[in-house]
Amino acid sequence: MKNFKKIAKENKTLTIGAILVLFLFSLMILSFIYLPHPPNTPSSANQLKPPSATFWLGTDHLGRDVFSRILLASRTAFLVGSASVVAGLLLGVPLGLAGGYFGGWFDALVLRLLDAMKAIPSLLLALMLISVFGTGMSVTILAIAVLAIPLYARMARNSAIQLKNLDYIQWTKMIGIPSSRILFVHLLPNLRSSLLVTASLGFANAVLTEAGLSYLGLGVQPPDPSWGKMLSEAQNNLFNAPWLAFASGLAITLLVLGFNLLGDGLRDLSDLHRKE
Template sequence: MKRMKSYSLVLGASFVSVLFVVMLISLVYTPHPPNEMNIRERLQAPSVRHWLGTDNFGRDILSRVMVGSQTAFEVGAVSVAIGLLGGFLVGTLAGYMGRWVDELLMRATDALLAFPGILLALLLVSISKPSLFQTMLAIGILSIPSFARVIRSGVLQHKEADYVKAARGLGAGHANLIFVQIAPNIASSVVTTAALSFSTAILIEAALSYLGLGVQPPDPSWGRMLNEAQSYLAKAPWFTLAPGLLITLTVLGFNLLGDGIRDLRDKKS
């Protein structure tokens, strides 16, 4: 069992690291310009010139999935940052203040959780013109309840601990108690939630882009690439392989990483 737990952490970290390196490389180099069209080379099978083939506009698929990784990591990072900031505010206030503040904030998060995530994301994105910013904001709002619940639970668990009572007795203020005494002790739980939320953000972004409500053309997105490829499944099956596989590996990698961090935390505790 311990070996399986370590495998989750190692495999997850390996997947994420490889994809992160691909993203960094795409910032400075791609085999071809990702948006360059060449109708004469449309729907070509994988070859020495185009390692993953070309799409319906003759664009190099390898270059586009590499640049698409930038979108995936940007959406994940910004969405998680929004969710963490909002969740920390809500969860800390609810857990630390308690009473009616806790009741009010938790009922608000319950109301947000009552809506299916993808439907709420569709609603938030469709309110205004679809864009990458709208997508990140919507996914970030959706992730607030997850962070809020984890942080509230951690604050409730630690705020009556002996070391917090000792710090309070020595005259420590609320800010010191929250940020110095309590926050470091719930950091591992927050990191685990962040890893899992990262994978969810990438999956929702791919779904929104597939539906035309996320990243707008001609910018590459794995979800939009799947949408463009669906009409050519029989003629050019390689068109769907790369973006579909990358979505799967990225989501799997962050899930394994989150599970590995959680298991490591549980082992230490």
């Protein structure tokens, strides 16, 4: 407990990021327990109502409660963010570890592949995948995961290059331990702090990318709500109902900011432990 209080006091970036993420995660949990109004039920009598005691964040152009939809859309943000980060790690980390560990032509091939993926603008690559597989939540997760492969692969590769020449790794090779065991039992555990930092930043990128795709109508499709889609719908009533854009825009900003601060704070904490 003392260490926790010390970290919270000294690492303000980590503390603020954790508070923001926990706050929005709590809203996501709340969406399973309580929704003030049916989030997907239109009401012609309640169109574009301003914030009030009945509708805390007002209503949209179809009369749907914005607060209820913000809560429900938080599920989409956390689901897409979590699933795409996990998928990106599963695809990118083994590739990067193998490239850094084996070196030679295989590492050169991995680097060329990663360079080719980075050379294509992320939005264009996502549009290419969506044009092939269609729209929807699963395709959005796949597209974001593929976009994140270079990020995770390069992190794993750089770590593998630094670690593979350590004495205990060389010793495991000399006694004939299989390369797969060396990669996943001896090298991978040393990536824990780097994985946490990269995954936090990757989560922020995933949320922002999902919001952008949904804003363009290419991401999560109705009836599943998305903060990006809500922001797109709000632009038609930006001046007569500004609360619509404010609510969804603030939700995106807070979650992305929270995970970015969390990642930066974890990096600072990791660097401090290395120095000690």
